[in-house]
Amino acid sequence: MKPEILQKILKGCIEEDARQQRALYESFAKPMLGICLRYAADRMEAEDVLQLGFIKVFKSISTFQGGSFEGWMKRIFIRESINQYHHRRRRPLDFVEDNSAAIFNHSDGFIEAISNLSTQEILKMLARISEGSRIVFTLFAIEGYTHAEIGEMLGISVGTSKSQYSRARQLLKQQLKNHLYETGR
Amino acid sequence: MKQEDERGFLSDRFDDWSGEPIPNGWNGIERKLRSETIRRRLALAVLPLILLVSFSVSYFKNPFEPKVEKASIAKNEVVQQGLQSGNAFISKGAAADKIQMNQGENPASDNSKVASIQNENQEIRQRQNLLQNSATPKPELAVLDTDLANAVAIQESENLITESENQPLLAGSVDPTTTLPSNSSIEELAYLNPKEASFSTFIFETQAIPQLSEKPVSSIPSKAKPGFLRSISIQTGYAVSSVELNSAMSEKWKYSMSDPSFTQAGFASIGVRLEQPIKRQFSCFYGLEIGTFIRSSTLTAVSKLPESYEISSMGDGRFSVSPQMEGGKEVRTSLMAFSRAELGVRAAITRHSGILASVQGWGRLGSKSTTTNNQGAAFVKSSSSIAPGFRIGTWWQSGPFSQVEFTYSGFSEKLTDSTPGISFRTGLLGLSFRQSF
Numbered sequence: 001m002k003p004e005i006l007q008k009i010l011k012g013c014i015e016e017d018a019r020q021q022r023a024l025y026e027s028f029a030k031p032m033l034g035i036c037l038r039y040a041a042d043r044m045e046a047e048d049v050l051q052l053g054f055i056k057v058f059k060s061i062s063t064f065q066g067g068s069f070e071g072w073m074k075r076i077f078i079r080e081s082i083n084q085y086h087h088r089r090r091r092p093l094d095f096v097e098d099n100s101a102a103i104f105n106h107s108d109g110f111i112e113a114i115s116n117l118s119t120q121e122i123l124k125m126l127a128r129i130s131e132g133s134r135i136v137f138t139l140f141a142i143e144g145y146t147h148a149e150i151g152e153m154l155g156i157s158v159g160t161s162k163s164q165y166s167r168a169r170q171l172l173k174q175q176l177k178n179h180l181y182e183t184g185r
Numbered sequence: 186m187k188q189e190d191e192r193g194f195l196s197d198r199f200d201d202w203s204g205e206p207i208p209n210g211w212n213g214i215e216r217k218l219r220s221e222t223i224r225r226r227l228a229l230a231v232l233p234l235i236l237l238v239s240f241s242v243s244y245f246k247n248p249f250e251p252k253v254e255k256a257s258i259a260k261n262e263v264v265q266q267g268l269q270s271g272n273a274f275i276s277k278g279a280a281a282d283k284i285q286m287n288q289g290e291n292p293a294s295d296n297s298k299v300a301s302i303q304n305e306n307q308e309i310r311q312r313q314n315l316l317q318n319s320a321t322p323k324p325e326l327a328v329l330d331t332d333l334a335n336a337v338a339i340q341e342s343e344n345l346i347t348e349s350e351n352q353p354l355l356a357g358s359v360d361p362t363t364t365l366p367s368n369s370s371i372e373e374l375a376y377l378n379p380k381e382a383s384f385s386t387f388i389f390e391t392q393a394i395p396q397l398s399e400k401p402v403s404s405i406p407s408k409a410k411p412g413f414l415r416s417i418s419i420q421t422g423y424a425v426s427s428v429e430l431n432s433a434m435s436e437k438w439k440y441s442m443s444d445p446s447f448t449q450a451g452f453a454s455i456g457v458r459l460e461q462p463i464k465r466q467f468s469c470f471y472g473l474e475i476g477t478f479i480r481s482s483t484l485t486a487v488s489k490l491p492e493s494y495e496i497s498s499m500g501d502g503r504f505s506v507s508p509q510m511e512g513g514k515e516v517r518t519s520l521m522a523f524s525r526a527e528l529g530v531r532a533a534i535t536r537h538s539g540i541l542a543s544v545q546g547w548g549r550l551g552s553k554s555t556t557t558n559n560q561g562a563a564f565v566k567s568s569s570s571i572a573p574g575f576r577i578g579t580w581w582q583s584g585p586f587s588q589v590e591f592t593y594s595g596f597s598e599k600l601t602d603s604t605p606g607i608s609f610r611t612g613l614l615g616l617s618f619r620q621s622f
Binding site for chain 1: 189195196198203205213214215217221568
């Protein structure tokens with residue numbers, strides 16, 4: 001989107017202009033739903049989070065300080081997804097505190113193997129692992145947050161975040177093996 | 186390779202990955218946004234009403250108020266009954282004396298006295314009724330009204346008593362409250378037995394009986410007085426604004442103030458207040474006002490210098506810039522309707538003047554902003570509709586029920602529509618006229 005068009009839309013949204021709000025929704029609904037789907041339990045929940053996230057965006061748009069607007073929105077939707085998860089479970093994410101070093105062999109071909117999969121296949125595999133590990137893996141490997149940032153977002157220690165990532169990695173690696181066996185690659 | 190190196194390794198894969206939202210997804214969002222806006226506006230509109238109701242409720246819940254009403258009624262009844270019975274039974278001085286005593290002593294201030302007098306009057310009334318009922322068939326009484334009939338009937342009974350006991354009729358010599366035992370039957374008491382009553386020697390003495398004057402209830406001193414003082418006020422004033430232009434504005438527009446002092450603002454409001462005396466010199470009050478605030482600023486706006494421009498010398502040290510920069514004077518006006526609730530204290534320094542201070546809660550009911558320059562910077566509506574404020578000032582008692590106040594009040598600029606890059610600091614100098622009722 002051209003910066004001047006985005007600027008016009010933002011100005012309209014600040015003034016609570018319904019047409020500009022709709023324009024913003026139509027411009028960003030798809031990528032934001034993509035984010036929601038990574039965290040939500042199902043599509044229905046993702047749609048709910050999308051709705052809540054946009055309402056939050058419209059309410060707090062006047063606080064946008066500049067920089068990447070999409071990045072700012074993305075953060076709102078990720079936080080909303082995590083909030084929704086907490087709300088659904090009625091309790092914080094159930095992470096087992098584990099400060100043991102997340103040691104694994106980084107030269108095990110995991111990155112290469114998973115990179116060869118399609119996006120849909122990756123999401124399918126992620127859906128099969130525990131939610132705590134999935135969320136940490138998504139935040140770290142897909143969104144690019146540091147363990148410190150993840151720890152802050154989820155209210156866990158850096159060590160726990162690392163070990164959860166390690167656990168997710170192991171589970172995905174196992175699934176990769178099965179997948180390769182099934183597909184005969 | 187460290188774990189940190191794997192951070193975001195799948196980012197690229199998901200950059201363009203998106204979901205397909207449901208077709209009517211926007212409708213749900215729009216509905217929620219509108220309902221929230223409506224709810225917010227409704228809440229702001231209802232807020233003054235709620236405050237007004239709470240004012241009324243707190244006033245009527247004043248613990249003194251209902252007691253005064255009840256006491257007044259009781260007092261009135263007692264005095265009325267006493268007067269009626271007393272006038273009828275004037276020959277029984279004790280009862281009349283008691284009524285007079287109670288008038289003087291303010292019966293409402295002593296519930297036990299009121300109760301005992303009520304009991305006595307009840308007994309008297311019962312006997313009056315008995316006599317009246319028995320006397321009604323008598324033709325002599327048929328033409329008399331009820332009160333007179335009572336008086337005459339009683340008087341006749343007195344005659345019977347005096348005749349039967351051979352004692353002269355002396356006003357105040359007999360007290361029925363002491364002569365009538367509580368367990369006596371009418372038949373045992375000859376003077377109350379209608380069979381023994383004779384109306385042949387009718388003496389109309391009621392005119393000679395001194396009438397007890399009825400005191401108006403309001404004139405009877407009472408310990409219980411209403412605690413609150415209500416007043417209504419009209420306030421208007423000038424607002425002093427200081428303006429500051431910061432870098433955010435100059436980045437987009439080369440704004441400058443053509444005349445820094447050329448910012449005019451004013452306000453007007455109407456309100457109600459309840460005041461509760463705490464001590465002789467102090468009272469606390471709480472009030473509610475609704476009003477409007479308007480501010481108009483004149484700025485000189487010049488568009489930002491374009492990235493490519495030419496400067497050509499025109500000789501004599503003069504230069505021209507091409508393209509020419511757009512700009513001109515711009516008048517930016519903001520109008521706001523507000524409500525404010527306040528809680529404060531008032532202290533008297535002299536007999537007729539003093540100081541006051543209060544904390545306030547401001548609510549924006551609505552706002553409208555305009556600019557004469559369509560290309561000018563947009564107004565930004567604040568997400569907050571409620572902000573704190575304060576008021577300090579002096580008051581002067583201009584009449585027995587009127588006051589004049591001169592105050593300075595401040596509120597958060599978050600309430601008014603803002604312009605990025607321009608900061609206002611506004612204080613309101615207000616003059617108010619207050620009338621108690």
